[in-house]
Amino acid sequence: MKTIEIEGAFYVAAAEVASLAAMKSKAFTIDLGDQGSCEGFLLREHDRTLRAYKNSCPHTGAPLNWTPDQFLTTNGRYIQCSIHGAMFVTETGECFAGPCSGKFLTPFHVLEKEGMSYIALTEIQKSPSK
Ligand code: FES
Numbered sequence: 001m002k003t004i005e006i007e008g009a010f011y012v013a014a015a016e017v018a019s020l021a022a023m024k025s026k027a028f029t030i031d032l033g034d035q036g037s038c039e040g041f042l043l044r045e046h047d048r049t050l051r052a053y054k055n056s057c058p059h060t061g062a063p064l065n066w067t068p069d070q071f072l073t074t075n076g077r078y079i080q081c082s083i084h085g086a087m088f089v090t091e092t093g094e095c096f097a098g099p100c101s102g103k104f105l106t107p108f109h110v111l112e113k114e115g116m117s118y119i120a121l122t123e124i125q126k127s128p129s130k
Pocket residue numbers: 057058059060061062064081082083084085086098099100
């Protein structure tokens with residue numbers, strides 16, 4: 001687990017994002033040792049803002065994607081769960097259509113540094129996937 005410290009807070013390397021295009025997404029897994037792992041995904045907004053969420057649908061807790069890095073609708077504007085089709089706003093993770101309407105994905109604070117994404121360690125420790 002590669003970590004960096006910024007202003008007293010620790011961040012863990014999640015995935016390379018230098019090549020992540022706008023309106024595209026990418027999965028990541030962070031090994032937490034005895035605590036299991038944290039499964040999440042990154043997405044890049046049209047203005048190149050990077051966002052990160054836990055890969056867990058608020059409807060059932062299942063992973064959202066059915067192919068490795070595909071978390072967005074084909075036009076890249078929304079997050080979509082592959083199981084029952086719930087749709088989420090990319091900026092906030094709020095579900096606006098589908099069986100979990102009004103609920104939110106779990107967001108992670110993400111930093112981008114020299115082409116790598118880093119997630120706040122305290123947040124992923126609170127959200128192990130397994
Ligand atoms: S598991 Fe995601 S919408 Fe049902």
